[in-house]
Amino acid sequence: MIEKTEHKKILVAPLNWGLGHATRCIPVIEALIRYDFEPILAGDGTSLDLLKQEFPGLRHYELPSTEVEYAKNGGLLKYKILSQAPKFMRAVSLEKKKTLEIHKKEKLSGIISDNRFGVRLKEVPSIYITHQLQVLSGATSFLSTALHEQIIGKFKECWIPDDASKGLAGKLSSPSRKTDFYKYIGPLSRFTHHEMRKEWDLLAVLSGPEPQRRMLEEKLKEQLRWYEGKSMIVRGIVEKHQKTTIEGKTTMVNYMLHRELRDTIERSRLIISRSGYSSIMDLFTLEAKAFFIPTPGQYEQEYLAAYLKDMRYADFCSQESFQLKKLNGSTMYKGFKHKKTSKNNLERSLFDVFS
CATH class of the missing domain: 3.40.50.2000 (Glycogen Phosphorylase B;)
Structure with a gap:
């Protein structure tokens, strides 16, 4: 035996x-x-x-x-x-x-x-x-x-x-x-990269502690009222059941598990995200194009956003100064394109x- x-x-x-x-x-x-x-x-x-x-x-x-x-x-x-x-x-x-x-x-x-x-x-x-x-x-x-x-x-x-x-x-x-x-x-990263057809013009993936997560969500919802493209906000609130709602022209989802979130990022032309390091690693792995909004007062996130801008990966701005027109400058940045293996x-x- x-x-x-x-x-x-x-x-x-x-x-x-x-x-x-x-x-x-x-x-x-x-x-x-x-x-x-x-x-x-x-x-x-x-x-x-x-x-x-x-x-x-x-x-x-x-x-x-x-x-x-x-x-x-x-x-x-x-x-x-x-x-x-x-x-x-x-x-x-x-x-x-x-x-x-x-x-x-x-x-x-x-x-x-x-x-x-x-x-x-x-x-x-x-x-x-x-x-x-x-x-x-x-x-x-x-x-x-x-x-x-x-x-x-x-x-x-x-x-x-x-x-x-x-x-x-x-x-x-x-x-x-x-x-x-x-x-x-x-x-x-929890993700692996697979090229997919783009369906979303703008995806905001929120994360981080309160009340700053909620404050950014409110700012984005206010600005996205004037957005003409197809947009989604993943709120970063883990609950027992996934909930999807429509607010104006924006689709709101409380959370996504990693395979669904990976596919949604892959299908998005531009991702708005905090410049937390784990988010950066995920976007890097997926070779995504990003725009960063550091959590106010977090020196680490402010440094990383500025560092990645210097590296020509992505643009950023403060939460306080964010307006939709700030995204226009993203065309000047290459996104996380690289030849490194996962x-x-x-x-x-x-x-x-x-x-």
Whole structure:
């Protein structure tokens, strides 16, 4: 009689600040399944809800909430986040306790944490995923980078979803020192590119925390009243059931799972998006043409939008100044056209750390 071999269990835990951390974990989870590991999901809020819908057959655990409250005034964002520091520290402490509880129950062989500081154990190989090795926070960037480096150093390895040179993240993905601890794994996207016939003139894909997500939605709906083309807004609100409505000439969808969203992006001539890094990786993979509107007060998104404009990939403007006429300049930018192969097929050797 042949004994059944048990798969090694790997806990995958994305941060719940918008959906980007969860979406870029999708190709990691798919690779774990492909290489005969058993992924176990952990998280909170809409990011965990999304992964549960994408992988309904996987077990999951709730972690303490790390959802950040954003200011309506982007200029006050840094101070709003700093005021929540005690809450974050408590959440990290609770994360550590919950991770240990999960390990005692599941006998984990590894942990993959996407920006969750407390999801790690000394006795289990713990991996940290981030593109943000340089943490931009204005005048305090040096301090925020040093603090993040300290946190990253508590893990066994750091996986960077970018290329080592001329990457999508610019200076953000450059460590202060080059060591084997840092591994560049290429851009991570849940998508694969397939050319499709264009049906939508304009697609807005919203993401990120409230109230800024809602404020951008309201701005876009107001502007799209005057738009003559065929437009759609994917609101980025994950609910139990998908809902589609028509407002004026614009189709509104509360959310899409990744295959439907991929096809909709492929069928769209221009995509309006936040310049969050996970969104950028998705649009890059699909070779889409984009226009970016950074989340107000997020130094990282403002930097990335400006960097990609300098690279002639895409134009951008602030949320406050957005008007439909701003899109006219997009014809001067090449979009994410490239000859790089997709890195969705992560190599088996990457996971040897769990052997």
